[in-house]
Amino acid sequence: MASRLPAFPRFVFTVFEPISLVAGSVAAIFSPEWFISQQIDQAGHHVPSADSNILVAQQLGNCYFLAFLVALAVLYTTTELAVVRNYLKALWIADITHVGLTFYALGYERSVAIAEWNATTWGNIGITVFLCLTRTAYLLGFFGPNGPPAALRKKLQ
Template sequence: MASQLPPFPRVVFTVLEPISLISGAVAPLISPDWFITEQIVSPETLHHTDNARLVALQLGNAYGLLFMVGVAVLYTTSELKVVRSYLWALWIADLGHIGLTAYLLGYDRFMAVAEWNAMTWGNVGATAFLCLTRTAYLLGLFGGVSSPASGPKKIQ
């Protein structure tokens, strides 16, 4: 199915998004404390509990799952309906991801874009980019889905 997507969303959904998901899976495995600290930048030194570390590791595991589901859906199905349903589910999750990040950052920190760290750019900026790309695709702004090469059409 991936080969049937228009070029721009194909690159975004089958190359860039999987890379970002693997990054989200590996980062908390390498350093859960760093991963937790970077979620919301604070001037004070934070001490993390095992509960917080476990949640970070579980989030990393969820990113790994999303990576595998995405690759499985986009590279194995030939059903456009399945791909569209998958993208709708991700679109809804994108809104939740951005909304929850905005809620916990608070209005002032959320609006202080110049002060965002790389994690905030990933949580908000990259997710917004993916959401907008999904929106454009689902609205048909990239054109139709190309059909796989088939032989000559029969004349009736």
């Protein structure tokens, strides 16, 4: 629980870092050309270079890896159902914005041309919609009530 952290790390992790993450995401989403061009210093030029494009792709890959690590940390360490539900709600919101941004970038015609999707488009739309629908069904209770923790299930058997 963040309130138990010492003052300085609590400020950094609960105020400074969230603000910097929002600022970075806003810049990348609403001004992608500028964001890409700023990744590698190009002596005042605001034209994305091949190196900048590669760096942005690698940073995206790092974000996917971070999401993997957060999933492991949340889903395999907490016993608090509220933490898991809030994590799934955050992912649900991210699923919707991910698909929305992909639709926006591809345009309607390419977004609905499922037969022409490549593996990346299947990941960006198909798999993300599947995950979002599964999260929606879980959060609405369609899979029934949550069971006891795995350790308790083993004791009960």
